[in-house]
Amino acid sequence: MDGTLRIDYGDIYGFLDIVLGNLGDASGSPLRRAWLALRRLVRPLTLFNPARRSQSNVAHHYDLTDQLYDLFLDADRQYSCAYFATPGDTLEQAQAQKKRHIAAKLLLEPGQRVLDIGSGWGGMARFLARDADVSVTGLTLSKEQLLYAKIETANAGLDDEVTFHLRDYRHEAARYDRIVSVGMFEHVGTPHYRTFFNTVSDRLTDDGIAVVHTIGTSGPPGAPGAWIKKYIFPGGYAPAMSEVLPSIEKSGLIVTDVEVLRLHYAETLRAWRQRFLANRAQLSDLHDDRFCRMWEFYLSACEAAFRHTDLVVFQFQLAKRKTTVPLTRDYIANAKANQ
Template sequence: MRGRFNLWTHLVSRFLNRSIKNGSLTLSFPDGTVRRFGKGNPQIAATITRPSTVRRIAFHPDLAVGEAYMNGSLRIDDGDIYTFLELVLRNLGDAKSSPVRRIWLAIRRNTRPFTLFNPKGRAARNAAHHYDLTDELYTSFLDADRQYSCAYFAAADDTLEQAQLRKKRHIAAKLLLQPGQQVLDIGSGWGGLARFLARKHDVSVAGLTLSAEQLKFAQKETLTAGLADKVRFLLRDYRNENRKYDRIVSVGMFEHVGTPHYQTYFDCVARRLSDDGVALIHTIGTSGPPGAPGAWINRYIFPGGYVPAMSEVLPAIEKSGLIVTDVEVLRLHYAETLRAWRRRFLANRARLAALHDDRFCRMWEFYLAVCEAAFRHTGLVVFQFQLAKRQTTVPLTRDYIAKAEGRL
């Protein structure tokens, strides 16, 4: 047993020794071994308290590190979980060439069609897993409008509220809205964007969600805002919608579609969009090639979720008959959004621990931290695809976007 444990310690140490070059990590193992990797600042110290955790991290780090932090068998002694994750992800480099890591990535890529198969029943269960949680959780870190997607930071001193308002303005400008139009919001969340579009542009909006809790909140807030005659929300899968719309918007939902359903998704958008309509699809993406679902995120946070490469999205758009009229890549905006969310979450952590438990709070702290670090250091971005059926639907230059934002 002792020799076997030393083998796993050796593998973890070798992995970190090859990876950590900028900044230093001092790691204490359960047998009393203390090893230091890298040099310089920041200087992070951590302890693994269980032999089984060392073995699991050596075998499957993408899943086991998050589980260890949730369960308390990974303890951060100097720094916090964000600085630990940022140090590791910023230095990842050669770690991608680890034989064990290559094997796991190959397995995950090959099993991706099964993991991301997302028929209607599973899609509803996946949505409930994440979104049908307590109101107190989401109010602890989101803005008052509950924008649970990448904000748009135009200035270094933008607050979260300002950046989320800029995001809604930016999307509205790209939709080229006209009074009286019918808008479909696929994945409408708590309804903030739908209410903004109806209030500012005098349009009617139908919002689709798979979360019963989001639906209740959205309907209540819409009634309070006096917009019930303009905005309606439905507990409905996008595949079951059958009306035509002048505009279609989808923010932060495409990540849940699943690669086997990309063609179905864009075919639905094409069928539901009028001939002179405009659609705007806002989704997390990767600037690199296609990959595999994040193991820990997929199990604990977003089952069925996947971050697509642009090369995976465009073929489905092309086959649907839609035209890509504009693509914008938002870099680091989500990192800033997540930093604001993480800080607010931590400020309310004690209250949330009383409502849930410490393990739940550690899970969410890890989720917000690892996502922020990933957006800063692993090529994660946000894509905004503007789509139409006709070349002439959208102006020839992008000047109209800034002008529309100015008017708002």
């Protein structure tokens, strides 16, 4: 970040790819076990995210310049793991496939009411309203995202079908036929998992379906990385599946399907990193060089981590009744084929 590290041959991603690719399993080290135990001990304090702190955490990362996100995301500003059906898919294709994949799991029917928790810049909400003829309510804690989402929705002529609110999920009172949350659960914080899924259960109709898409880890519970927590995602954490399922069970929801996306996010981050670097000159005009080095390190480290460590993406499909979702997964492919 300070510019004191110089790489003469290659770049920071190449260096991190070598480091993480050769990291191996350090779990047997007594020093590492002690360090991880200490980090887990203080984790409830670092991941305590009441509504006011949650909004501050969101503002730190998302209330930046519009041009920043325009210069490395796709046109729809999908800022979460894409779905690469083939290695040759473009970022735009993969992000469209991600939206179709999630929509298929929601089993949408015309006229239904959908809640989008963590609606970001509104791309998912607009897609669902336009593609499935449903009405969508989006919740965000970012003032900049809210403004952008409203403008883009008005430009798309979807004002009657899609509405957005600057609102914490804990303060939503209405009930919905479907609930979707993409890339938001990472910011909930472990002390609030029970509250999150209780809220999903309370807001979901008896025959409703919810899909929660989140970064996670295929290994045991850990703690947030110090650098990411300080500079990029304060209050963020990628949970182990064993941390999520108990809160789902206690909420009265049924896990009807779990899918683990493995290298999809590594490919997504590679596309973002390449676009970021291609537009580095413009980004330097918007933000100083230290910021650009920080974000290059962030995108590079995350890509290498998704390639070489236990970081993955979970998609949890939830319902209140066993009979709400078909008995086989054939409906997912059928729905996507008909979109």
